[in-house]
Amino acid sequence: MINNRTIVAWLKLAARSMEENKGYLTDLDAAIGDADHGINMERGFKKALTLISPVEDRDIDAILKTTGMALIGSVGGAAGPLYGTFFLDAAKALSHLNELSNTDLVLLFESGLKGIQRVGKAKPGDKTMIDTLQPALEALRSAFAYGTDLIEALRWMVQAAKEGMESTIPMVAKKGRASYLGERSAGHQDPGATSTYLLIQCLLDAVESQS
C-alpha cells in the first residue's frame, strides 16, 4: 500500500534521478529544443524536497500540493506548469488520504494527466510527456484489472512508460518547442516524455524499497 512515506520516498528518488539525468535530459532537449530540460527538472525537484520536508508527515494531498507549487514556482519553461499541474490536480483528487488504494493510484495519474492536457492542450502523438503518461496510465489500469499486485502493476506501468517514451522517437512534434522543427523533430526522443518515464520508474523504486 502506498502511504505518505512512499510518496516522500518517491519524490526523493525523483530528485536524485533528475540530478543524475540532468545532462541526459538536457542533451535530448538540445537536439529538438533549447537545452534546458534537465537543468529545469533538477532545480524543480531540489526545490520540492526542501518545501515538502516540513509537511512530510501530513496527508498525501498536502505533499502532492506542496510539490506542485514548488514545481510551478521553480521549474519554469513548459515543464514547470505541466508537472506542477500534474501534482496539484492529483492532490485535489485525493484529498485527505493517508494511504492510496489501487483505485486511488489510478486516480492520481488520471487526474494528473487530465491536468496536463487541460493546461498544455496536447494530444497523444504530439511528441510530449503525454506519450509516456497516457500508455503508462493504461497499463496501470489494466494491470489492476488483471489482478496483479501493486509492484507488478507498477512494473507493467514502467514498461509501458518506456515504450511510450521510445514511441516519441519517430514522431513529428506538434506541441512545445520541438514543433517549430517540423519534420526535423522526427528521430529524436522527447525530453519531457523521458523525464516522465524516469518519474514513473522512481515510483516503482520507491514502492519496492519500502516493501
Add this chain to the structure above:
Amino acid sequence: MINNRTIVAWLKLAARSMEENKGYLTDLDAAIGDADHGINMERGFKKALTLISPVEDRDIDAILKTTGMALIGSVGGAAGPLYGTFFLDAAKALSHLNELSNTDLVLLFESGLKGIQRVGKAKPGDKTMIDTLQPALEALRSAFAYGTDLIEALRWMVQAAKEGMESTIPMVAKKGRASYLGERSAGHQDPGATSTYLLIQCLLDAVESQS
C-alpha cells in the same frame, strides 16, 4: 644605370611581391601586431601602380613623389606615412633626374631613411623597418666604395637587408604596435623589416631584368 624605366619596373615588381607576400607579411604582423601589414602593403602598391601610369615617362622624382603620395593616401597604419615619406623625401633629394648615378642611388635611400626616422622617430635596434634599411644602405655605400658595379652593389645590399631583417627576430620592439608586447615581441621577425627587405630585393630584380 638606373633610369625612370628601372624605377617603374621596380615598383611593378614591388606591387607583385606585396601581392605574393600578402599572407606572409600579415601572418608576421599577426604574431606581434594586428594582422594587416600585408593587406596594407598590397593595397598601397596596387594604388601606386595606377597612379604612376600617367607619369611613367616623367623624371624619376615625379614617379617617386607620385608613389609616395599614393602610399600615404592608401596604405594607412604606420607603414603608410613611413613608406610614403621614404618616397617623398627621396623624390625631393633627386629633383629632375632622369638617371641615377651610384651616388644618386645612395642619396635616394639615405634621404628615404632620414624621412622615415623623422616621421617615426625609431632608432636602429627598435625592431622596425629601419633595422633592414640602415644596414642595407651601409652595404650599398661600402659596395660602391669598394668599387663594385651596380648589380653587385645591389646584391650586397640585398644580403645586408636580409641579415637586417633577420636581426629583428631576437629584438624587443621599442616602436610601433609590437612594442606593447614588451619581451613577448622577441622571437618574431618584424613585418615592416620584412617588407623593406622585399622592396630592396625587387630593386635588384628590376635592375637585373633591365640589364
Add this chain to the structure above:
Amino acid sequence: MKKLINHPEDVVRESLEGFSLAYADLVKVHFDPTFVYRADAPVSGKVALISGGGSGHEPMHTGYVGRGMLSAACPGAIFTSPTPDQMLEAARTVDGGQGVLFIVKNYSGDVMNFSMAADLARSEGLRALNILIDDDVAVKNSLYTQGRRGVGATVLAEKICGAAAERGYDLPRLADLCRRVNLNARSMGVALTSCTVPAVGHPTFDLAEDQIELGIGIHGEPGQRRAQLKPADEIAEFLTLSIIEDGPYQRTVSEWNEEKEEWQDLALESPPLKYGDSVLAFVNSMGGTPAIELPILYRKLAQVCEKKGLRIARTLMGPYITSLEMAGCSITLLKLDEELASLWDDPVKTPGLRWGI
C-alpha cells in the same frame, strides 16, 4: 566554455545584481521572486506593462524597463520561462490602479506561466490581460505546431505600448494596440554559430564552418533548415523576402474576456505586407555578430524593400533581442501607420533603449 562568469548557476542572479547597481537611477531589482521594475513604480493612473521570459536575450527584457517602456520584467533562468509567482509579485508591485498588460512571447512555457499569473492576479482583484507575440515566419503554420514564436516584434511592441501607456491608454485600448503591433510584424532569423548555455557548458548544436541554421528562434534551438553559408546579400535578401512574401497568417489564440470573465479563443489574422506600405525595419544581432556587419545586411534589406515598394520610415539596428553569444541576425518588418510611428518616436529612457529624454 569561455565566459566572463563565476558559477553557471549564479549567472542570472549576479548579472541582475550588477545591473541594478549600474542602473540604480532607472530600475530596481527584487529577488525571490525575481523581477526588475521601474525605480518610480507604481506610476498611478497608468496601465502597467509587464513582460518577461528566459534570460540570455539581453537587453530584452530587463533592459527595457523604464519610462516609456516596461513597468517590470521577469527574468527566468537562461532560456527558461519565468514562473507565475515572479509575474504576480511584479504585478502587485507596479500596478498603478489601471491594471496590468502582460506581453507574452508565444512559447508553450511562457504562455502557460503567464496565463497562470494572470489568473492569480485577477483572483486578487487586479485587472490583467495577456497579449501574445508570434511573429516568426520561419514557423510555417499553426495547425501542426505550437504556432509561430515570438521574436523581434516583442521589442517593438514593448516600446510602442510603453509609449501608449505613458500617454494614458487604458487597458483594453493598450491590449488592442499590442495585438495590432503583433499582427503587423513579421521576423526571420539566421544563426552562424550556436550559443552555449552556461549550465550546459558546450554549444547547443554543432555547425560546420560552411553551414548556417536558417529560421532559428532565440533559444539556440535548431532552425527551419540547415544551409550553406552564403554572402550576406543573399542571406539578407532571403530573410527579407521570406517576410515580405509571407501570406496571410491565421491562428487561434486564447485571450481573457473581461466581460464574460473567461478565457476565450480568438481567431486572428496577420495581413501580408503590400506595395506602398510604410515599415519599421529592425536589423538585430543575435549577440555575437559585430556591429560592422549589421549595416551590410541593412543595405541589402533597403534595396529589397525599395524593389518591393516598401518605404522604410523608421530603423532599429543593433543587438536588441539576443541569444547569448550566438553569431547571426534577425530581420523584423513592422507595418507602420501614423499612430504606431508617433508612439515609436515618443521618448523612452531605459538601460537598453533611450531617446528623447
Add this chain to the structure above:
Amino acid sequence: MKKLINHPEDVVRESLEGFSLAYADLVKVHFDPTFVYRADAPVSGKVALISGGGSGHEPMHTGYVGRGMLSAACPGAIFTSPTPDQMLEAARTVDGGQGVLFIVKNYSGDVMNFSMAADLARSEGLRALNILIDDDVAVKNSLYTQGRRGVGATVLAEKICGAAAERGYDLPRLADLCRRVNLNARSMGVALTSCTVPAVGHPTFDLAEDQIELGIGIHGEPGQRRAQLKPADEIAEFLTLSIIEDGPYQRTVSEWNEEKEEWQDLALESPPLKYGDSVLAFVNSMGGTPAIELPILYRKLAQVCEKKGLRIARTLMGPYITSLEMAGCSITLLKLDEELASLWDDPVKTPGLRWGI
C-alpha cells in the same frame, strides 16, 4: 571564417553604405576619400571635432558622429589607421570657422597620419590641433614603447568634448579639456577569444579553451601576457586593481603650438586615482561578449571601487569600443569633476550613443 559579409575587401564600404541609409537623419557618408559627417555640418561658430581610426571597433568612431559628439569620423580599413587625405577632406567639410580638434588614439600609425593631416589643414589656413588618447595601463611605460595605447577613454573624450564644443568652448579650451579627460582616464582589457580580420580569414591568435590574453588592445594584437581563464570576479578585480593601483604615468607627447607655429614636446603626467575620487565607470564588451556578462563584471568593479574609496558617479556599459567579434571586455575609470560630469550628462544624439534628445 563565418561572417555576415560579402567580399572581405568590401566590408568597410558596404557597411558604411548601409550605415548611411540607416541613419540618414543623423549622418552623411562621403566616399573617396571616406569619412562620415554630421548631416547638418558645418555648424558655424562651433569647433569641429574629428576622430577616426581603423574600422572594426564599431560603434566607434562612425557611430559617434552627431549632435553633442563628433563632427566627423574617418574610418580606415579594418584595424588600419585612415589616411591624411580622409582627415583633411573631413576637416574642410565640417569646419565651422572655429577650427578642428583631432582626437587621436596613440598608435604610431594614427599619430603619424593625423599629424600629417593637421599639417595639411593648417597649410590651407584651417586651425587644427591634435590631442592624443593613451589610457591603456597594460602598456607599462613610455620609455621602451610607443607609449600607452588609446582605448576606452576615447569614447569618453569624444562624448565630453562633443558636449563642450556644442556649448561653445573655443579650440584651445577644448584641447585642454580633451587632454584633461585623457590624463584622468585609465583602462585595461582582456580577451577570451581572438577576432578574425575578414581579409585574413582566420583568427589573429589561437587561445586554448582555458586561456585568456590579459592586457590587450583593440586590434586583436596579443596582450601583456597569457593567463588561465578564471572566474569573472577575479578577472574584474584584477583589471580594476590594475587601474586603481597604477602610479603616476609620465610621457612626452608632441602637440602643435599655435603661437610658435611648430610641433612641440610636452611632458604630461596622469595622476593616480585616490581615495575619495568620483569616477565614471565604463564596462565595455569587446564585441562577442554578450550583454548578460557585463553586469557580472560591473558588480565586482563596484565592490572593488567601494573598498578603495572610489564613488561611481556615472556608468557606461555595453559594446562601445570593440574588436570585431572578440569575446572579452575592458574596464575604464575616468576621474570626474563637476565640469566633466555635467558635460557627460549633456544631450547627445548619435547612432551609437544617445540621451537627452
